[in-house]
Amino acid sequence: MTPRRKRMLVVFGILSGVAASVALAVVAGRQNISFYYDPTQVALGKEPPGKGFRLGGMVVKGSVSRKPGDLTVRFVLTDFAHQVPVTYTGVLPDLFREGQGIIAHGTMGPNGEFVADEVLAKHDEKYMPPEVAASLKNKHGVKPTT
Amino acid sequence: MWTWFYRLASPPYVYRTAAALTPWFFAGAALMIGYGLVDGLAFAPPDYQQGDAFRIIYVHAPSAWLSLFAYTLMAVAGAIALIWRIKVGYAVAAAAAPIGASFTLAALVTGSLWGRPMWGTYWAWDPRLTSELILLFLYFGVISLRQAFEDPARGDRAAALLGVVGVVNVPIVHFSVTWWNSLHQGGTVMRLGKPEMPGSMLWPLLAMLAGFMFFFGAVLCMRVRGEVLSRERQSAWVREAVIS
Amino acid sequence: MGGYARFVWPSISFALAVLIWNVWSARRHHARALTRAARAVAMARSEES
Numbered sequence: 001m002t003p004r005r006k007r008m009l010v011v012f013g014i015l016s017g018v019a020a021s022v023a024l025a026v027v028a029g030r031q032n033i034s035f036y037y038d039p040t041q042v043a044l045g046k047e048p049p050g051k052g053f054r055l056g057g058m059v060v061k062g063s064v065s066r067k068p069g070d071l072t073v074r075f076v077l078t079d080f081a082h083q084v085p086v087t088y089t090g091v092l093p094d095l096f097r098e099g100q101g102i103i104a105h106g107t108m109g110p111n112g113e114f115v116a117d118e119v120l121a122k123h124d125e126k127y128m129p130p131e132v133a134a135s136l137k138n139k140h141g142v143k144p145t146t
Numbered sequence: 147m148w149t150w151f152y153r154l155a156s157p158p159y160v161y162r163t164a165a166a167l168t169p170w171f172f173a174g175a176a177l178m179i180g181y182g183l184v185d186g187l188a189f190a191p192p193d194y195q196q197g198d199a200f201r202i203i204y205v206h207a208p209s210a211w212l213s214l215f216a217y218t219l220m221a222v223a224g225a226i227a228l229i230w231r232i233k234v235g236y237a238v239a240a241a242a243a244p245i246g247a248s249f250t251l252a253a254l255v256t257g258s259l260w261g262r263p264m265w266g267t268y269w270a271w272d273p274r275l276t277s278e279l280i281l282l283f284l285y286f287g288v289i290s291l292r293q294a295f296e297d298p299a300r301g302d303r304a305a306a307l308l309g310v311v312g313v314v315n316v317p318i319v320h321f322s323v324t325w326w327n328s329l330h331q332g333g334t335v336m337r338l339g340k341p342e343m344p345g346s347m348l349w350p351l352l353a354m355l356a357g358f359m360f361f362f363g364a365v366l367c368m369r370v371r372g373e374v375l376s377r378e379r380q381s382a383w384v385r386e387a388v389i390s
Numbered sequence: 391m392g393g394y395a396r397f398v399w400p401s402i403s404f405a406l407a408v409l410i411w412n413v414w415s416a417r418r419h420h421a422r423a424l425t426r427a428a429r430a431v432a433m434a435r436s437e438e439s
Binding site for chain 3: 179183187192197198199201202204205206209244245248249251252255256259260262263361365368369371372373375376379380384385387388389
């Protein structure tokens with residue numbers, strides 16, 4: 001084997017070894033790498049016990065309620081398979097609205113209601129001007145998915 | 147057959163060619179970035195959802211793409227240097243590292259400023275953000291490792307190895323938003339299928355990407371010349387180059 | 391900028407600053423390499439004579 005061939009093997013050997021280790025670590029730590037759990041996982045009891053975790057889903061239309069003069073807001077998150085009611089006191093991100101993707105951090109209350117201490121909005125990778133979005137809405141009667 | 151490859155890699159050839167390419171790269175960069183910024187900031191319509199905040203994409207996305215491209219180039223140059231013992235490869239790897247690190251920082255900072263109004267936070271330990279931060283640490287690691295050795299040749303080899311090892315992170319950054327639940331959204335342009343953006347928003351973005359690539363070419367050529375000089379100080383051709 | 395000016399302009403500025411830093415840093419790097427190379431050449435020449 002030429003010295004160069006040997007060096008090539010060393011380089012690719014190290015690269016493969018590292019790639020394999022990382023792949024293994026990633027697969028093993030799958031759940032912990034994900035930024036949030038969805039309502040289905042919560043329904044199946046897959047959320048981490050005890051400490052807080054992140055719950056992600058879409059805000060169900062008509063589920064947002066707020067008592068006048070109260071900063072506390074209630075809404076329901078869904079992944080179209082299961083739903084979780086959420087309560088949150090604090091400032092909401094600009095993008096928060098019905099039909100929006102939301103990631104809430106908090107703990108599960110005893111009554112099955114998720115008590116959030118942080119609410120983040122998640123948006124998708126679609127960009128379009130307002131007129132296009134409006135015409136989509138008029139055509140299909142549906143907002144572009146967020 | 148390989149002689150053209152080795153000729154391409156001859157230090158004086160690289161030194162001269164980089165000098166010739168630099169002004170063209172800068173011209174392309176100025177044109178593309180000039181058009182892209184003006185069109186993107188002033189004329190592209192606002193986004194139905196993010197309003198004018200989405201305009202940060204015109205610097206954030208090109209920075210992020212460059213951060214991955216530069217690292218890949220650095221890793222490939224280092225691997226070629228290690229395997230074929232081509233010194234110019236080490237020069238290219240050494241040149242690419244600080245440039246790539248600066249674009250990684252730009253991606254993180256502009257991304258953070260974009261995240262605050264849209265997501266509601268400056269930072270989150272989401273897979274995309276975390277792996278991009280790791281990329282920044284890898285760049286710093288490669289740069290420091292090279293300096294850590296008294297013998298520059300050993301420094302070059304060690305840095306090249308770390309570069310190759312770290313390249314595993316590049317696909318992780320890219321696919322993180324597909325593989326895991328994340329806060330960061332998926333790709334708008336770098337995806338299979340049509341870009342999720344109308345022409346009026348997309349053209350300035352593509353121009354900014356091209357502009358940043360031209361710019362990278364220009365500053366890479368500048369740095370490579372310095373890196374080649376310091377590795378070839380004893381050579382005859384350097385004497386000529388220095389005198390002129 | 392539709393109320394988002396305080397996020398958009400600092401972002402653009404930071405990115406432009408990174409571009410400027412790159413040009414400045416690359417120039418400085420080459421200039422230093424040239425100086426060191428010139429010094430090495432001068433030293434080698436004085437050793438020869």
